[in-house]
Amino acid sequence: MTEFTEQVIQIIQSIPPGKVLTYGKVAAMAGNPRGARQVARILHSMSASRGLPWYRVIGSRGTVSLPEGGGKEEQLYLLAGEGVESRPDGGIDLGHYLWNPLSFGEE
DNA sequence: AATGTGACGGACC
C-alpha cells in the first residue's frame, strides 16, 4: 500500500454525493498528475472495497469509461440516484457536477 | 529481466 494509493482512496471517499471527480484530478490531488492510469488500476482492484464510491470517478471529459453491460449503466444509475443527471449519450456535465475541493489537505 | 496491456490524459492532425 503506497502513499499514493492511500491518498487516492481518501480522496475518493471524500467526494460528496452529487459530485464527481476525474481520474486525472484524483491523481493530481494524490500527488501524481501523471497517475491517472494508476487511479484506474486502483479502482479496478479496490472496486470490491465497500464504502468506496468508485462510481464518482469518471473520465476527463465527463465520460464513463466502463462499457455497456460492464457496469456503465450501474454507475450512471448510482450517480443519478445522487442527482447527477447524465446526458443520453452517457456524458456528464463536469462544469456542473465536478467536485471543487475547497480545502483538502489534512489526514 | 523484457514485453505487452489498460476504469487515462493531452497534444496533434
Place this chain on the structure above:
DNA sequence: TGGTCCGCCACAT
C-alpha cells in the same frame, strides 16, 4: 468536431 498517436506507471506474462 473527431479520430490517432504518444507518454505514463504499475501489474501480469
